[in-house]
Amino acid sequence: MTTVSVTNARAHLPELIEDAQNGAVFLERRGKLEAVMISPQHYERMVEALEDSEDIEAFDAAMAEEGENIPWDQVKADLGWT
Template identity: 70%
Template sequence: MSHISVTDARARLPELIERAQTEAVFVERHGKVKAVLISPERYARMIEALEDADDIAAFDEAMAGEGGNIPWAQVKADLGWE
C-alpha cells in the first residue's frame, strides 16, 4: 500500500499505474486520501464481492420476513415446469 500526493502522482503516473497492478496506491491532497489506484482485476474482484454481499443481505432479509413457504412442487407447477 502506497501513499502519494496529487502533485507527485502527476509526475509519476506511469510508475503508479504499474505499481497499482500489485498494490493499492492512495493519492492524497492536503494530507487526505482523495483517490485510490488499483488494477482492473482487483477492481472486478471487489465489485463481485460487493454484489455477492448485497445478494446475501437481500437473501437474509427475505428469509427473515414473515410469510408462508410455498412447496417446491407447487412452484414448479406454477412455472409450468411439470
C-alpha cells in the same frame, strides 16, 4: 500500499499504475485522501465480493420474512417451468 500526492502522481503515473497491480495507491491532495487507484483485477474482485455480500443479505432478509412457505414444485408449476 502506496500514498502519493496528486502532484507527484502526475509526474510518476506509469510507475504508479505498475504499483497498483500489486496493491492500492492512495492519492492525496493537500494532505487529504482524494482517490484510490487499483488494478482492474482487484476492482472486479471487489465488485464481485460486494455483489455476493448483497445477495447474502437479501437471502437472509427473505428467509427472515414471516409467512407461508411455498413448495418449490408449486413455484415451478406457477411459473410454467414444468
